[in-house]
Amino acid sequence: MTSLSSTVSATHTVFNQSAPLADLNLFSSNRPLQDAVALHAPGLDKSGLTALGAEMGSAQMLEHARLANIHKPVLHTHDRVGRRTDAVEFHPSYHALIGAALRHGLHATPWSRTDAGAAHAHLERAAGFMLFTETEPSVLCPVSMSYAVTPALRGNAALWTDWSAGLASTRYDPRLALFSEKSALTMGMGMTEKQGGSDVRANTTQAVADGSDAWGARYRLTGHKWFFSAPMCDAFLVLAQAPGGLTCFFLPRVLPGEGEGGTLNAIRIQRLKDKLGNHANASSEVEFTDALAWRVGEEGRGVAQILEMGTMTRLDCALGTSGLMRQALSLALQHTRQRMAFGKKLIDQPLMRNVLADLALESEAATALAIRLASAFDRKDASPHEAVMARLLTPVAKFWVCKRGSVFAQEAMECLGGNGYVEEGGEGTMARIYREMPLNSIWEGAGNIMALDLLRAVRRADTAAALADELAPARGAHPALDRLASALPLRVDAMTTETEARRLAQDVALAVQAALLYRSAPASVFGAFCDARLGGDWGYSFGTLGAGVDFDALLDRALPA
Known part of the structure; x- marks a missing residue:
């Protein structure tokens, strides 16, 4: 006779589940x-x-x-x-x-x-x-x-x-201490206030002159910041209203100098944000009560300096979303090539193959655009073309790649079904990715802010010509790309209204992505991307690629080796 305990045990045999994706070299497998x-x-x-x-x-x-x-x-x-x-x-x-x-x-x-x-x-x-x-x-x-x-x-x-x-130091030092006593330093930012958000010109924090010292002109800041990122950093760049207008200031956590040296600056952390995702990072609300700060740049030039910093953080938003896309895709591929359903591995089911191949296209295109933008920052001081592309592609990549992130994560999560929705275990990573995706789209300027920034970029006289040069290597490679590449410079030159700016950002992103894939990816990837994203052979949701796509080639290239 079979015991009750052995019978119960047999009903809980675990099989047909995928192993965690771990101990994989993320670079050599990508x-x-x-x-x-x-x-x-x-x-x-x-x-x-x-x-x-x-x-x-x-x-x-x-x-x-x-x-x-x-x-x-x-x-x-x-x-x-x-x-x-x-x-x-x-x-x-x-x-x-x-x-x-x-x-x-x-x-x-x-x-x-x-x-x-x-x-x-x-x-x-x-x-x-x-x-x-x-x-x-x-x-x-x-x-x-x-x-x-x-x-x-x-x-x-x-x-x-x-x-x-x-x-620049690579020796991390977590202590709250005077900057000169630490092996490495980190910095944060404090720009937005509760009444203004992205409209930083509405800031009310006041800066009052307080003499000068070895670091230059000193001020006392009184006010608040609604989003004060990473409050444990050693110093921050913040915006405040000086007599000459909105100005950028350097605000250390621990004060230097005689008398005050080693004491905490008057940065009062009110609370940490309870966020949808991004849980390991501390975002905060703070108040300044005569906090000591030093001017960076001229009075009234704060917005221009913030835009320069925003360019770099917006690059990181595109990079971050591209990395999250790759991880979500890898998790989906890992699961579907182990999980059986309806007599086959999930990855061998025709509909699932279409979904995975479509996600692979999106991920590779996002990677290509984000890395292209980063390359422009290496060369923009020496090349007028690269300087224009850095300015143009920053809002474009931030807008489009980050916009695609949330829907990408949702589709990748569906590939895992309920296993992707739970918060526990190795595959809980998918839920964390999904919660993280909206952040990069919102932080450092949401979609409309990026579209407005694109309008400022296209007002440069040389933007249309630079875009045409960027697309030139792929001319003649695909008729759908040729049509878009011919029209875009004219649209850039004629763009005067905000209403169409988001559409322009989308189309510039797609055209540049296609041109990059022509240069870096196999013909199967380039052709499928142009057919789907530019030629209309796509249903505008993932998994709707045309039947003529080489699914084997796309999936083989995307699989984490």
Whole structure:
């Protein structure tokens, strides 16, 4: 007779489930990313990316990512005897992750590199940023801001002299301490206020002159910031109203100098944001009560400096979304090539093959555009064409790639079914990706802000000609691309109304993506992309590619080896 316990045990035999995606080199298994990098930096030493890909794909780092998101940052405003501390406590896994990001130079190091690979420093950093995002994107907020503020910080030579080495250092130091005592430094930003949001000209924080010292003109700031990103950073660039208008200021956490040196600045953290996703990162609301700050640049030039910083963080939004797309696709491919349904592996079912191939197209196109934009930052000071493309493609890539992220994640999640919707285990990563996707679209300017920025970019007299030059290598390769490439420069020149700006951003993105795929991807990928996205052989949802697509070629290229 069979015992009750053995009978119950038999009903819980686990089979037909996929193994977790772990201990995979995220770079060497990603052919689209490798080809995009090779197109723009053919001689680049890829050993650093290979090492980063192995580390970020390891089971250990995946576990750190899980723990850093489960154990959210905790705010401690006061100590036990009532003194203000305004400190944020993080799980050790957070520190392990951000330490790895700095160790691999994903923050400000590209600005200071002088080695043989310095000519492609921004592109290499961009590829690394994408690889890191696949594992855990939240901790990259202060990393991205430390990268973005560097050009603006050069507007104050004394500050740059004292802070540049620490911002480029790869030896992470989590302590709240005086900048000169730390092995590495990070920076955040504080721009938006509750009454203005993206309209930073509506800011009410006031800056009152307070003499000068070795860092230049000092001010006292009083006001608030509604989104104050990464409040545990060592310093921040913030906007405030000075007598000469909206101005950019450098605001350290710990004050330097005689008397006040080593004391906390008057930055009062009111609360941490309870966000949809991005859980490992601390976003906050703060108030300034006569906080001490130093002017960066001239009074009244704050918006121009913010736009310069925004260019860099918007690049990271496109990179981050592209990395998340790749990870979502990899999870979907990993699951469907192991899971059986209706007598076949899911990946062998015709409808599923169409969905996966369509996702692969979207992911590769996003990667190609994001890496192309990063390459422009390496060359924009030496090439007028690259300078125009950096200005043009920043709002385009940020708008289009980030817009596609949420719907991409939803479709990839459907490939896993209920296993993709749960928050636990290795495949809980898919739910985390889905919650993260809207952030990159919203942060640093949502869709309408990007469309307006594109309008400013196309007002340059040389934009239409530069776009035509960018598309020229692919002319004659596909009739649908030829039609769009012929029309776009004329539309750029004639664009005067805001109403059509979002459509223009979409079409520029699609045309440039197609031209890039012609140069970096197999003909099967290029042809399928043009047929679907430009030629109309597509149903405007994933999984509606035409029957003539070479699904085997698309899936073979996308599979994480």
